[in-house]
Amino acid sequence: MDDFLAARSQMALSLGFHIIYACIGMVMPFFMAVSHYKWLKTNHEVYRNLTKAWSKGVAIFFATGAVSGTMLSFELGLLWPKFMEHAGPIFGMPFSLEGTAFFIEAIALGFFLYGWNKLNKWFHWFTGVVVGVSGLASGILVVAANAWMNSPAGFDYVNGQYLHIDPIQAMFNKAWFTQALHMCLAAFTATGFAVAGVHALMILRKQNQEFHYKAFKIAAVFATIGALLQPISGDISAKDVAKRQPAKLAAMEALYHTRKPAPLLIGGIVDEKKKEVKMAFEVPAALSFLAHGDFKAEVKGLDQIPESEHPPVAVTHYAFQLMVGIGSLLVLLSLTYYVNLWRKKAIVDRRWLLKLFVAAIPLGYIALEAGWVVTEVGRQPWIIYGVMKTKDAVTPMPGIAWSFYLFTAIYASLSLIVIFLLYRQIKMVPTLYSQQPQKQ
Amino acid sequence: MQYVVISFLCLAILLYFLLGGADFGAGIIELFTSPKNRSKTRKTMYHAIGPVWEANHMWLIIAIVILFVAFPLIYSTMSIYLHIPLAVMLIGIIARGTAFVFRHYDAVKDQMQEVYNKIFVYSSFITPLFLGIIAGSMLCGQIDTDPHNFVQAYIWGWLNFFSVAVGLFTVALCGFLAAIYLIGECKEEEDKKRFIKKAKFMNVAAVLLGIVVFWAAYSEGVPLVNWVFENPVGLTAVSLASLSLILLWYLLLKGKTKVLRILAGFQVTMILLAISYAHFPNFIRLRNGDAISLYEAIGPEKTVSTLGWALLLGSLLILPFLGYLFYKFQKKEE
Ligand code: HDD
Ligand code: HEM
Ligand code: HEM
Numbered sequence: 001m002d003d004f005l006a007a008r009s010q011m012a013l014s015l016g017f018h019i020i021y022a023c024i025g026m027v028m029p030f031f032m033a034v035s036h037y038k039w040l041k042t043n044h045e046v047y048r049n050l051t052k053a054w055s056k057g058v059a060i061f062f063a064t065g066a067v068s069g070t071m072l073s074f075e076l077g078l079l080w081p082k083f084m085e086h087a088g089p090i091f092g093m094p095f096s097l098e099g100t101a102f103f104i105e106a107i108a109l110g111f112f113l114y115g116w117n118k119l120n121k122w123f124h125w126f127t128g129v130v131v132g133v134s135g136l137a138s139g140i141l142v143v144a145a146n147a148w149m150n151s152p153a154g155f156d157y158v159n160g161q162y163l164h165i166d167p168i169q170a171m172f173n174k175a176w177f178t179q180a181l182h183m184c185l186a187a188f189t190a191t192g193f194a195v196a197g198v199h200a201l202m203i204l205r206k207q208n209q210e211f212h213y214k215a216f217k218i219a220a221v222f223a224t225i226g227a228l229l230q231p232i233s234g235d236i237s238a239k240d241v242a243k244r245q246p247a248k249l250a251a252m253e254a255l256y257h258t259r260k261p262a263p264l265l266i267g268g269i270v271d272e273k274k275k276e277v278k279m280a281f282e283v284p285a286a287l288s289f290l291a292h293g294d295f296k297a298e299v300k301g302l303d304q305i306p307e308s309e310h311p312p313v314a315v316t317h318y319a320f321q322l323m324v325g326i327g328s329l330l331v332l333l334s335l336t337y338y339v340n341l342w343r344k345k346a347i348v349d350r351r352w353l354l355k356l357f358v359a360a361i362p363l364g365y366i367a368l369e370a371g372w373v374v375t376e377v378g379r380q381p382w383i384i385y386g387v388m389k390t391k392d393a394v395t396p397m398p399g400i401a402w403s404f405y406l407f408t409a410i411y412a413s414l415s416l417i418v419i420f421l422l423y424r425q426i427k428m429v430p431t432l433y434s435q436q437p438q439k440q
Numbered sequence: 441m442q443y444v445v446i447s448f449l450c451l452a453i454l455l456y457f458l459l460g461g462a463d464f465g466a467g468i469i470e471l472f473t474s475p476k477n478r479s480k481t482r483k484t485m486y487h488a489i490g491p492v493w494e495a496n497h498m499w500l501i502i503a504i505v506i507l508f509v510a511f512p513l514i515y516s517t518m519s520i521y522l523h524i525p526l527a528v529m530l531i532g533i534i535a536r537g538t539a540f541v542f543r544h545y546d547a548v549k550d551q552m553q554e555v556y557n558k559i560f561v562y563s564s565f566i567t568p569l570f571l572g573i574i575a576g577s578m579l580c581g582q583i584d585t586d587p588h589n590f591v592q593a594y595i596w597g598w599l600n601f602f603s604v605a606v607g608l609f610t611v612a613l614c615g616f617l618a619a620i621y622l623i624g625e626c627k628e629e630e631d632k633k634r635f636i637k638k639a640k641f642m643n644v645a646a647v648l649l650g651i652v653v654f655w656a657a658y659s660e661g662v663p664l665v666n667w668v669f670e671n672p673v674g675l676t677a678v679s680l681a682s683l684s685l686i687l688l689w690y691l692l693l694k695g696k697t698k699v700l701r702i703l704a705g706f707q708v709t710m711i712l713l714a715i716s717y718a719h720f721p722n723f724i725r726l727r728n729g730d731a732i733s734l735y736e737a738i739g740p741e742k743t744v745s746t747l748g749w750a751l752l753l754g755s756l757l758i759l760p761f762l763g764y765l766f767y768k769f770q771k772k773e774e
Contacts, residue, residue, distance in 0.1 A: 059541060060541055060542070062541075063537050063538055063540070063541035064537075064538055064541075066497070066537065067533055067534045067537040067538060068534070069501075070497070070500065070501055070530070070533055070537075071530050071533075071534060073501060073504050073505065073508075074504065074519070074526055074530055075530075076508070077508060077515050077516060077518070077519030078519050078523050078526060078527065081515075081516035081519045081520050082516065084508050084512060084515060084516055084519070085512045085513060085515070085516040086512070088508040088509055088512040088515060089509060089510070089512055089740050089743040090743070092505065092508060092509030092510075092743065092747070093509070093743075093746060093747070093750070095505050095508075095509065096505050096506070096509055096747050096750045096751070096754075097750055097754070098505075099498070099501060099502050099505050099754065100750070100753075100754035100757060100758065102498060102501065103498045103502075103754070103758045103762075104757065104758060104761065106498055107758070107761045107762055107765050108761075110765050111765060166742055167742065167743050167746045167747075168746060395519070395520055395523065396520060397520060397523050403527060406531075410531065410534065414534070414538060417538070417542060421542060
């Protein structure tokens with residue numbers, strides 16, 4: 001494997017790994033806070049146990065998220081020193097604020113996890129909320145940094161020099177809002193469906209039905225609301241991309257030739273050599289509408305972009321299809337859920353619905369990873385869009401392939417251990433929380 | 441504002457060394473504890489560092505973020521030439537952090553615990569070792585920005601007697617800090633005795649390794665002696681550290697534990713001060729005799745001033761809570 005490819009793969013792997021934990025760290029505290037609130041209000045034992053059970057899961061994920069995040073802040077330099085040398089002072093602002101947010105999050109988590117029976121109960125509840133809010137804030141901030149790479153702002157690039165740097169302007173670049181909005185919704189959707197699915201599975205197995213049903217309901221509310229809003233926010237993102245990064249939009253849609261009006265492709269096999277798409281289903285003029293809000297608008301194809309600046313089309317296109325496909329499935333599932341609620345059906349008896357939720361466990365996360373592939377691969381060959389090429393940023397050190405293999409092994413084993421731990425945690429729920437609820 | 445940023449950088453490094461160091465040290469002590477006492481040590485340790493360990497490690501992140509925002513050249517130089525030790529340290533951090541949490545939160549306590557323990561103690565040793573190696577390499581002046589081959593560029597910069605000596609010294613200091621910290625956390629007299637013994641052991645080790653560091657500096661041509669002894673601040677710091685060492689031993693022998701922590705923290709601070717003061721603001725010494733200085737490598741003005749404000753405001757938000765966290769969990773047993 002060549003070093004450049006290895007560096008890119010290692011970065012993608014680390015980020016792809018971190019994002020899962022980060023999302024859980026961002027979202028689970030809100031689930032906990034809801035359940036915790038219900039415990040304080042209703043004094044219903046189940047809610048307290050649920051809050052505790054969740055908080056244990058979160059502690060596992062939080063630590064993994066924190067160490068993988070620490071990794072990332074070094075890896076940015078280890079792999080892309082030239083990028084960081086120039087970009088650091090410009091897009092560093094969100095990272096330094098993020099530092100504050102993390103710090104508050106870590107402190108609040110300390111209070112929350114170790115504060116049972118030690119703190120005033122509402123203050124204790126509040127520390128849990130603080131964990132969630134600061135986690136969400138840090139997510140938004142990092143995404144703002146990433147948005148800067150897509151839509152550089154806050155400096156003038158003159159003769160290879162970065163002048164008139166303004167970190168605040170860089171942070172509030174054109175892409176930050178759409179990306180942050182879409183990302184936050186994605187975090188809620190993905191984590192919500194994963195958690196709801198796990199509890200649905202336990203209901204199907206007839207274990208601690210009450211416990212799991214309460215958990216399921218909390219997670220499902222977040223998940224479904226997120227899923228219903230996601231396409232709206234995705235549409236805003238797409239319009240934004242069309243304006244900002246026509247090459248990325250063209251790659252997402254595998255649009256090799258400029259068309260007016262342009263159709264929306266569904267499915268299809270991309271042939272990068274011949275520059276064509278086979279076996280795709282075309283929705284006439286739909287892309288023109290989605291990208292520009294006008295059925296007759298022209299959409300720029302890759303033919304208008306110099307060959308050397310084309311992103312990998314196939315990967316971007318497939319990833320985009322995957323994300324949108326899953327997004328649509330999740331919308332359907334959410335609607336089905338609400339129809340059943342509205343018709344006052346007992347969800348516990350709708351086994352097929354619960355089974356659908358079980359099937360949806362990984363979907364949100366797959367969509368989320370796919371979405372990042374769209375964003376990041378679609379930005380290639382640029383690391384800072386239009387300013388610096390990725391290959392000019394890579395470290396001069398040879399042998400990155402080895403480092404990639406090593407880190408792949410580490411991430412793979414960590415993932416296995418985490419899954420193993422969660423499996424055990426869930427398996428222990430009956431013994432831990434039903435017979436002797438007083439313990440702990 | 442550049443002074444604010446530099447102060448925060450120094451503060452973050454210092455606090456990481458003290459708090460994170462004590463945290464690593466806990467693992468090191470476990471490594472040097474006989475198997476029959478291990479589970480007890482572990483318990484005390486968990487109570488002591490459980491609530492705060494996450495916050496302790498934030499200082500490293502703060503330091504790194506300050507480096508790459510305000511001192512990009514330093515960050516990129518380190519990242520390129522110290523790639524290997526940084527990567528090893530990172531692996532150590534990952535292994536340690538996750539093993540610590542896994543062993544506590546694994547719902548079933550079986551032989552997996554042994555696996556977590558092993559990972560935890562060894563990575564607690566390796567991480568500060570490489571942290572020290574990295575610090576040593578920045579002083580050592582073996583980093584070659586104009587290398588002729590791989591080994592010169594990526595290996596000799598950090599793999600030398602001096603850096604390794606600093607690494608080992610760091611390990612001993614961490615163990616020492618942890619032992620002292622844990623003494624205060626013990627509930628039983630017997631436990632306390634054990635940690636006092638450990639503290640003595642670690643202290644002796646640190647002093648001996650400190651001497652090795654000077655020897656290594658001499659043999660590698662690092663003017664450490666000049667830095668420390670030809671400079672009034674360095675000299676005072678070292679003298680204070682040595683004087684307080686006597687006081688520390690006196691208290692240890694007497695079994696008085698109240699001020700020990702402050703004293704130990706003070707000593708380590710003085711040692712860091714003594715080493716770094718004389719060549720401040722130089723941050724990395726290079727093989728060709730040049731040095732990268734904090735003042736010269738500092739980033740654009742606007743960035744630095746925004747960062748400065750962010751740090752000031754951030755600490756207003758953070759410090760009271762952090763203080764309260766420590767306070768709350770110190771008090772809890774009483
Ligand atoms: C649960 C996950 C999930 C789901 C269901 C969707 N997305 Fe998404 N999408 C993401 C998760 C995501 C993401 C991982 O969060 C990304 C990557 C970068 C970002 O800001 O969000 C993203 C990026 C992303 C981008 C690129 C933005 C950019 O490069 O700036 C577009 C155009 C869309 N999405 C559009 C959609 C549409 C039209 C969807 C309709 C159903 C959709 N997404 C569902
Ligand atoms: C956490 C969600 C993210 C995921 C899953 C992700 C995914 C990826 C992928 C797949 C690549 C490789 C692209 C390629 O080389 O073809 C990549 C590259 C990269 N990403 Fe992201 N990314 C994420 C967020 C971020 C953020 C928040 C930043 C920085 C602020 C960032 C910075 C980078 C950098 C520096 C590279 C390497 C240079 C490049 O390939 O352009 N990423 N990421
Ligand atoms: C879209 C991408 C990202 C999102 C949404 C995100 C979000 C988060 C969140 C919510 C946490 C808290 C950990 C937890 O609760 O489990 C976290 C941890 C962390 N992240 Fe990320 N992150 C992203 C990418 C990055 C990148 C690119 C970096 C590196 C430059 C980074 C650095 C860190 C660090 C240092 C931590 C540990 C802080 C702690 O101890 O809490 N993150 N991230």
